[in-house]
Amino acid sequence: MNIEARIVSKVQKALLELYDTDMASEKIQVQRTRKDFTGDFTVVVFPFLGFTKRPPEQTGEEIGQFLKEKVDEISDFNVIKGFLNLIIGNDFWLRFLNSMHQRGHIYDFALESGQGKIVVEYSSPNTNKPLHLGHIRNNLLGFSISRILEATGHEVKKVNLVNDRGIHICKSMLAWQKWGQGETPESKGVKGDHLVGDYYVLFDQEYKRQVAELTEKGYTREEAEKEAPLMKEARQMLHRWEQDDAQTVELWKKMNGWVLEGFEQTYQALGIDFDRVYYESQVYKLGKEQVQKGLEAGAFFTGKDGSVWADMADEALDQKLLLRSDGTSVYITQDIGTAIQRYQEFDFDQHIYVVGNEQKYHFQVLKILLGKLGYEWAENLHHLAYGMVELPEGKMKSREGTVVDADDLIDEMLQTAETMTRESGKVGDFSDAEKNRIYHSIGLGALKYFILKVDPKKNMTFDPKESVDFNGNTGPFIQYSYARINSLIQKAGERNISVPEQVKASTPINDKEIQLIKLIHQFPSFIQDAASEMNPAVIANFVYELAREFNQFYHEYSVLSAEDEQLVQLRMVLSIQVSRVIREAMWLLGIDLPERM
RNA sequence: GGUCCUGUAGCUCAGCUGGAUAGAGCAACGGCCUUCUAAGCCGUAGGUCCCAGGUUCGAAUCCUGGCAGGAUCACCA
Incomplete structure (x- = not known):
C-alpha cells in the first residue's frame, strides 16, 4: 500500500x-x-x-x-x-529510496499481474498511399498505450488490420496499368508505398479532368462522377478482383507487396510493431455469416430490395445497413466479423480500437450490433478516439497537397537532429554508426514526444517549426537530462566512487531531494492513470516534470563533490533512480534514450 | 437540425474523481559556463480560465442555457 x-x-x-x-x-x-x-x-x-x-x-x-x-x-x-x-519524516523517504534501489523495474509495483487480456488494434492503413502525420499519431498512441497496459499487468496483443482491398486500391492499380510502363520501386528508386501513392494521385487528376469534361458537356456533377470512363474502369477492376480474375489478382498482389514493404520501413523507423497483422482481403467476408445468423435470430430485418438492416430505434439511433442489396458487405459488417473472430482467437477481456474520432459513430454502432447478436463482451470494446492533427495553416488536405508525409517528416527530424548535434560539438569522437543511432534517437524522440504529450482526444496543431525545437518541453530535453545523469554515473566510476547498496538511515535530505523522491514515489500511480484513461500524455507530462526537477537539483547541488561521503552516496543513488524512472517512462512512450548526447 | 468533442497567457499545451495566490514551454527582455554535459539553470513581463446563470463552505473543474470551432448522422472506408 x-x-x-x-x-x-x-x-x-x-x-x-x-x-x-x-x-x-x-x-x-x-x-x-x-x-x-x-x-x-x-x-x-x-x-x-x-x-x-x-x-x-x-x-x-x-x-x-x-x-x-x-x-x-x-x-x-x-x-x-x-x-x-x-x-x-525523512526516514520514510530514505527507506523508500532504498527499497527502490533494490528493485528491478520500478513500475513493477504498479503491476498486478493477471489483469486480463487486451487486444489493441492500431495503424490500420489503406494500401493505396503512404502513411502521413495522422497515421503517425495513431501508431504512436497504439504502441504506447500497449506498453502502458502491459506495465499495469495486462496481457496485450497488438494487432493491425491492413485495408488492402477496395476501390481505392483499384484506382492506383488502374493508373499504373495505364501509364506506369512497368515501373517498379527498384526501377524508379522510390519506396513502394510512395510509388503506388503517386499513381493514386495520377488517377485522381485524370479523373477530375474527365469529370470536368463531362460537366461541360451538360452532365450534372453527380452523373459525371459516375460516368467518367476512368471510374467505370476502376469499378470493373474491383469486380474482376472480387471474381478472382487471375491477372487482376496478380497485379494487386504485386502492388500491395510494394506498399506493404514501404509501410514496414516506416514502422521500423518509428520503432513500432505488431503481434498479428490481419488483411481485409482475408477477413472481409467474415461478417456476412454473422449478419445472416442475426437475421435468422430476428435481430436484423430485410429491406424490400433484399438488403439487410439493423434497427437501432431502442438506442435512439437510425437504421443501419449491414448487407447491400447485391449481398455484399459494408465496412461495419467486416468489423462485426473481425471482432468475433478475435474474441474466439484471443478470448480478450477488452478490445481497444485506436481510430480517429471521426469514426465515433461507427464504433458506437458496432457495439450495439454485437450486443444485438447476443455477445455480452460487446461492452468491452473501447474506441480510443484521437483527435485530428492540424497544421498551423489549417487542416491537412490531400487534395491541396498539404498532407505531411510520414517518411518526409521522419527524414526532416533526423536531419535536424544531426544539424543540432553537430552544432553542439559533443559527439566528435563517436563512430558514424553511433552518431546515426544518436540522431535517430533524438530526431524520433522529438517527434514522438511532441505528439504523445498532448491529450489524445484533443485535436492538435502540428507546427513543424516548433516540433523541431529541442529546447523546453520536448523529447530531447528529457533525453539530455538522462544523458547527463548517465555521464555522472560514468564519472563516478572513473573517480572510484562506489554506489552503495543502501543509503545510510542518518543521511540528511534536502527539499529538492525529497521532491525528487516524491516524484519517483508517484510514478506507479501515474502509470495507472495513464492506463485507465488510455492516455500516454499523463506519462509524458510526468517525465517532463521529473526531468525539470532533476535539472534544478543538478544545477543547485553537486553530486560527486558533495560535502561528505554520505551525501555523495545519497545523491548517487537518487540520480540513478531518477535515470531509471526516466528510462522506464520513456520506454512506456516508445522513445529511445541515447547514453550520451 | 440531432448527437458527440473542444474552448485556459500572443502561440502550443498541463491542470487527477470540485479545494489554498491558475501552471509549463515557445516567443520577448535581463542574468548564470576556470566547478558533475549551457540541448541546461535563474529572473522579469504576460490571464475576464469563451459568455451568462445555477449547485457548494469553495467552481477552470459539476449542472443548465448561449456563443465559437471541429467531428459525425452514406447501399464510402
Whole structure:
C-alpha cells in the first residue's frame, strides 16, 4: 500500500475515534501539498466540519495531532485554514529510496499481474498511399498505450488490420496499368508505398479532368462522377478482383507487396510493431455469416430490395445497413466479423480500437450490433478516439497537397537532429554508426514526444517549426537530462566512487531531494492513470516534470563533490533512480534514450 | 437540425474523481559556463480560465442555457 492510501485509512480511523463518524475512504481527500506550503501531503478538512462541529483550524489540529501520534511516517503537521498539511519524516523517504534501489523495474509495483487480456488494434492503413502525420499519431498512441497496459499487468496483443482491398486500391492499380510502363520501386528508386501513392494521385487528376469534361458537356456533377470512363474502369477492376480474375489478382498482389514493404520501413523507423497483422482481403467476408445468423435470430430485418438492416430505434439511433442489396458487405459488417473472430482467437477481456474520432459513430454502432447478436463482451470494446492533427495553416488536405508525409517528416527530424548535434560539438569522437543511432534517437524522440504529450482526444496543431525545437518541453530535453545523469554515473566510476547498496538511515535530505523522491514515489500511480484513461500524455507530462526537477537539483547541488561521503552516496543513488524512472517512462512512450548526447 | 468533442497567457499545451495566490514551454527582455554535459539553470513581463446563470463552505473543474470551432448522422472506408 502506498503512503497516500495509508494516510487515507488513518484519517478514516481518526474520524471514527475522534468524532465517532465512519466516512467512506473515497470521500477523504489527500493530495500533494502545493509547493508554496510546507508539507508533503494535505488533507482537506472542510468536508468533515459537518460532524466535527468545530472550526476548520481546530478540526485540522485534532486530526493532525492524532495522525502524528499514531502514524510513524508522519513527523509533523501544520494547519492553514481548512488544510491539514502533513510532513513525512525523512526516514520514510530514505527507506523508500532504498527499497527502490533494490528493485528491478520500478513500475513493477504498479503491476498486478493477471489483469486480463487486451487486444489493441492500431495503424490500420489503406494500401493505396503512404502513411502521413495522422497515421503517425495513431501508431504512436497504439504502441504506447500497449506498453502502458502491459506495465499495469495486462496481457496485450497488438494487432493491425491492413485495408488492402477496395476501390481505392483499384484506382492506383488502374493508373499504373495505364501509364506506369512497368515501373517498379527498384526501377524508379522510390519506396513502394510512395510509388503506388503517386499513381493514386495520377488517377485522381485524370479523373477530375474527365469529370470536368463531362460537366461541360451538360452532365450534372453527380452523373459525371459516375460516368467518367476512368471510374467505370476502376469499378470493373474491383469486380474482376472480387471474381478472382487471375491477372487482376496478380497485379494487386504485386502492388500491395510494394506498399506493404514501404509501410514496414516506416514502422521500423518509428520503432513500432505488431503481434498479428490481419488483411481485409482475408477477413472481409467474415461478417456476412454473422449478419445472416442475426437475421435468422430476428435481430436484423430485410429491406424490400433484399438488403439487410439493423434497427437501432431502442438506442435512439437510425437504421443501419449491414448487407447491400447485391449481398455484399459494408465496412461495419467486416468489423462485426473481425471482432468475433478475435474474441474466439484471443478470448480478450477488452478490445481497444485506436481510430480517429471521426469514426465515433461507427464504433458506437458496432457495439450495439454485437450486443444485438447476443455477445455480452460487446461492452468491452473501447474506441480510443484521437483527435485530428492540424497544421498551423489549417487542416491537412490531400487534395491541396498539404498532407505531411510520414517518411518526409521522419527524414526532416533526423536531419535536424544531426544539424543540432553537430552544432553542439559533443559527439566528435563517436563512430558514424553511433552518431546515426544518436540522431535517430533524438530526431524520433522529438517527434514522438511532441505528439504523445498532448491529450489524445484533443485535436492538435502540428507546427513543424516548433516540433523541431529541442529546447523546453520536448523529447530531447528529457533525453539530455538522462544523458547527463548517465555521464555522472560514468564519472563516478572513473573517480572510484562506489554506489552503495543502501543509503545510510542518518543521511540528511534536502527539499529538492525529497521532491525528487516524491516524484519517483508517484510514478506507479501515474502509470495507472495513464492506463485507465488510455492516455500516454499523463506519462509524458510526468517525465517532463521529473526531468525539470532533476535539472534544478543538478544545477543547485553537486553530486560527486558533495560535502561528505554520505551525501555523495545519497545523491548517487537518487540520480540513478531518477535515470531509471526516466528510462522506464520513456520506454512506456516508445522513445529511445541515447547514453550520451 | 440531432448527437458527440473542444474552448485556459500572443502561440502550443498541463491542470487527477470540485479545494489554498491558475501552471509549463515557445516567443520577448535581463542574468548564470576556470566547478558533475549551457540541448541546461535563474529572473522579469504576460490571464475576464469563451459568455451568462445555477449547485457548494469553495467552481477552470459539476449542472443548465448561449456563443465559437471541429467531428459525425452514406447501399464510402
